[in-house]
Amino acid sequence: MTKPTTISVLAETLRKQSSLSEKKIAKVVAAYKPFPTKHNQVLVRKGDIAKYLYFVEKGYLRVFVTDASGNQFTRFLIEGGMEGTAFPSFISQKISSASVQCVGKAEVLRISYDELQKLYQAVPEFERLYRKVIEMAYVSSIHRIETLISMNSRERYLQLLKEKPKWFQQLPANVIAEYLGITKETLSRLKSAK
Amino acid sequence: MTKPTTISVLAETLRKQSSLSEKKIAKVVAAYKPFPTKHNQVLVRKGDIAKYLYFVEKGYLRVFVTDASGNQFTRFLIEGGMEGTAFPSFISQKISSASVQCVGKAEVLRISYDELQKLYQAVPEFERLYRKVIEMAYVSSIHRIETLISMNSRERYLQLLKEKPKWFQQLPANVIAEYLGITKETLSRLKSAK
DNA sequence: TGATTTTGTTGACATTTATCAACAGCTAAG
DNA sequence: CTTAGCTGTTGATAAATGTCAACAAAATCA
Numbered sequence: 001m002t003k004p005t006t007i008s009v010l011a012e013t014l015r016k017q018s019s020l021s022e023k024k025i026a027k028v029v030a031a032y033k034p035f036p037t038k039h040n041q042v043l044v045r046k047g048d049i050a051k052y053l054y055f056v057e058k059g060y061l062r063v064f065v066t067d068a069s070g071n072q073f074t075r076f077l078i079e080g081g082m083e084g085t086a087f088p089s090f091i092s093q094k095i096s097s098a099s100v101q102c103v104g105k106a107e108v109l110r111i112s113y114d115e116l117q118k119l120y121q122a123v124p125e126f127e128r129l130y131r132k133v134i135e136m137a138y139v140s141s142i143h144r145i146e147t148l149i150s151m152n153s154r155e156r157y158l159q160l161l162k163e164k165p166k167w168f169q170q171l172p173a174n175v176i177a178e179y180l181g182i183t184k185e186t187l188s189r190l191k192s193a194k
Numbered sequence: 195m196t197k198p199t200t201i202s203v204l205a206e207t208l209r210k211q212s213s214l215s216e217k218k219i220a221k222v223v224a225a226y227k228p229f230p231t232k233h234n235q236v237l238v239r240k241g242d243i244a245k246y247l248y249f250v251e252k253g254y255l256r257v258f259v260t261d262a263s264g265n266q267f268t269r270f271l272i273e274g275g276m277e278g279t280a281f282p283s284f285i286s287q288k289i290s291s292a293s294v295q296c297v298g299k300a301e302v303l304r305i306s307y308d309e310l311q312k313l314y315q316a317v318p319e320f321e322r323l324y325r326k327v328i329e330m331a332y333v334s335s336i337h338r339i340e341t342l343i344s345m346n347s348r349e350r351y352l353q354l355l356k357e358k359p360k361w362f363q364q365l366p367a368n369v370i371a372e373y374l375g376i377t378k379e380t381l382s383r384l385k386s387a388k
Numbered sequence: 389t390g391a392t393t394t395t396g397t398t399g400a401c402a403t404t405t406a407t408c409a410a411c412a413g414c415t416a417a418g
Numbered sequence: 419c420t421t422a423g424c425t426g427t428t429g430a431t432a433a434a435t436g437t438c439a440a441c442a443a444a445a446t447c448a
Contacts, residue, residue, distance in 0.1 A: 073344040088333045131325045138332040139282045148342040149375035150267040181343035
């Protein structure tokens, strides 16, 4: 079990990204509960409803889908300081087509859908903040679509290497490959070709 | 010149997707101005700042990027009843990497970034509605990412044919191909292979 | 620690898709 | 009507990427 040792990252992030008072930050932080996870633990299973939004204190979560042959494809990687879940399921509270899993060990906080609605009432400015979170996530997904439709695997690899060098140190290669939309063999060859 | 003949689609859409009063719907509709367009007119040029959000009354807009060799890639297609623009530029009010263009003839309304902020003040519920628009756009972009990383061109083609059969009747094949992330030759072959 | 599973690399080959070129059909303009 | 341009199709070929298999290295667990 990896127990959260601290919940400071969320508070820090709120201070940086919003102008919420310390009191309100405390309210928000209190609404997110530390959730102990095991190595590679699955947080949302395909077919479940995503009931929680997860804030990553440390490590990574991956959101992935599987095809008929059981191949996995990583839709998103959520790194420390970011939050996410199987989003389409979370906002609609309907069955998820994707799964969410810890990559190795991760420390996360979570807030339920219902608690989040209550938080909007308690801290109205939080709703605007949430909108910003969505906007940012949307912008980064647009960026992702662009690279997927306009670049070949080598260009995507080099771009990610430039934008997220840490990922290559901290994440297993097959996860990176799934994220890039290529096989682990192709990624391995791109690395050695440099 | 294609002059908007009606602005009913926006009002209709607002009635369906929100519980705004008729008075407030009128306010919102009044804030969107008809913008006459020419055949294939470019609304946002790469390098510009996207100053307007466009609502499509009729026809289609395409949001596309170009690579170094001048190849074009369609990031999004905005159909009648939807709104959009070069979104990352619009929300940040920074230079756009993408262009927005009418596909053939289109009838559009537009609202400036500043007007939109004013509209939030005048009609507070509109802000929540806007958040929903973003959420939906985000969800559809997630869907797009999934298909791009997990399906080959034939699977993507068949899925689009199923989800958006009208597009194949109303849009030129090269635009569809760009949207699917394949060449027009490959699309042509997929069609004939069936 | 040693055993076992996971992860990463490499090779041979197959498949998918892009590129380049030629051409037919259609449309718009003079 | 005729020409020029645009759109879509088809063929030949090349390039990119996936698949399958074998193996090496590393991490995990009992």
